[in-house]
Amino acid sequence: MRPIQMVDLKTQHSHLQPELNKKILEVVNSAAYIKGAEVQKFERELEKYLDVKHVIACANGTDALQLAMMALGLKPGDEVITTNFTYVATAEIIALLQLKPVLVDVHPDTFDILIDELESAITSKTKAIVPVHLFGQCSQMEELLQLAKKHKLYVVEDTAQAIGADYIFKDGRVAKAGTMGDIGTTSFFPSKNLGCMGDGGAIFTNNDDLAKQLRIIANHGQSKQYYHDFVGVNSRLDSIQAAVLRIKLRHLDEYCQARNTAANNYDHLLVGVNEIVVPARVKNSTHVFHQYVLKTRGVNRDDLKTYLNEFGIPCNIYYPVPLNEQLPYKDDSRKFTNTDYLCQSVLALPMHTELGEDQQGYIINKIKEFIAL
Numbered sequence: 001m002r003p004i005q006m007v008d009l010k011t012q013h014s015h016l017q018p019e020l021n022k023k024i025l026e027v028v029n030s031a032a033y034i035k036g037a038e039v040q041k042f043e044r045e046l047e048k049y050l051d052v053k054h055v056i057a058c059a060n061g062t063d064a065l066q067l068a069m070m071a072l073g074l075k076p077g078d079e080v081i082t083t084n085f086t087y088v089a090t091a092e093i094i095a096l097l098q099l100k101p102v103l104v105d106v107h108p109d110t111f112d113i114l115i116d117e118l119e120s121a122i123t124s125k126t127k128a129i130v131p132v133h134l135f136g137q138c139s140q141m142e143e144l145l146q147l148a149k150k151h152k153l154y155v156v157e158d159t160a161q162a163i164g165a166d167y168i169f170k171d172g173r174v175a176k177a178g179t180m181g182d183i184g185t186t187s188f189f190p191s192k193n194l195g196c197m198g199d200g201g202a203i204f205t206n207n208d209d210l211a212k213q214l215r216i217i218a219n220h221g222q223s224k225q226y227y228h229d230f231v232g233v234n235s236r237l238d239s240i241q242a243a244v245l246r247i248k249l250r251h252l253d254e255y256c257q258a259r260n261t262a263a264n265n266y267d268h269l270l271v272g273v274n275e276i277v278v279p280a281r282v283k284n285s286t287h288v289f290h291q292y293v294l295k296t297r298g299v300n301r302d303d304l305k306t307y308l309n310e311f312g313i314p315c316n317i318y319y320p321v322p323l324n325e326q327l328p329y330k331d332d333s334r335k336f337t338n339t340d341y342l343c344q345s346v347l348a349l350p351m352h353t354e355l356g357e358d359q360q361g362y363i364i365n366k367i368k369e370f371i372a373l
Ligand SMILES: *Cc1c(COP(=O)(O)O)cnc(C)c1O
Pocket: 060, 061, 062, 063, 086, 087, 089, 090, 132, 158, 160, 161, 186, 187, 188, 189, 199, 200, 201
């Protein structure tokens, strides 16, 4: 059995190595490292894949969120509602721009922002909602979009963990994660479902004006070279990363499939194990399993993690602390019962495109062994 890894990029890349090496060398020899043709080609190919009008590549997923908030023209003091159970970047960018992050509790099974609580968090200062398609499954977008429309709020979808996931509306219409709100953002961090070999990110929108604005903001606020209309930032994807992403984008659906196969196999191996709750699937979204996150029931999660680690099985806690308990985002004004519970009971098992059935069998046997102790 190969050693078990949380994410196995070496093996994934080994299948693409000749193509990757050739392409990377081509870019190196072209010397067009910034704003080269590869970046434009990648943007157009991703637009086609997502069926969205505009893709704007940028430096990373955190920048993508920042550019989105800036393009919407939000002002200091405006409130932006997001989930209390997410990676810090989502709330960080809201706070960085001196907007007020308003955190909302999540559903204990789907990890998704609670729509009822979201609505009760809306005030006259609320300007935007940032749903996070956590772990690879879409938020309840239909309800969320209706709510946003009713209260005239912008929607920015944080799609860093869910690129390629499909959302199915009640009328049967299907849309890719990140293309339903005003703006979608994603990350190409190496371990994400579509990862490059360094940092990278992108923004999606169907709105021509926002697209134009996003490109200007990402390029120092300049609409014409050396003419700066407002304070922007410098955020770009480089050509080598774009070249790598073009190759890997062609395999994204196959990667999603491999992750689903692995997830279903975990589920199958865990049938009848009452101390473990496998990740819930919702009907109106596909799941791309950025993470396979289970919950423990009646056994100590931290002890299980230590036990698995001792047997060479990496596993991780996403996320151990609710955002409202992190120093910069402190909020004791409300209870976040579900987030608190999840931070105590979630555990992410190894999940990637190269997971072997033998490895999965070993992992689940060790979980059963721990429970039987
Ligand atoms: C990874 C991630 C980000 C940030 O992406 P970077 O490319 O690391 O800046 C933002 N939001 C979520 C939900 C993420 O998982």
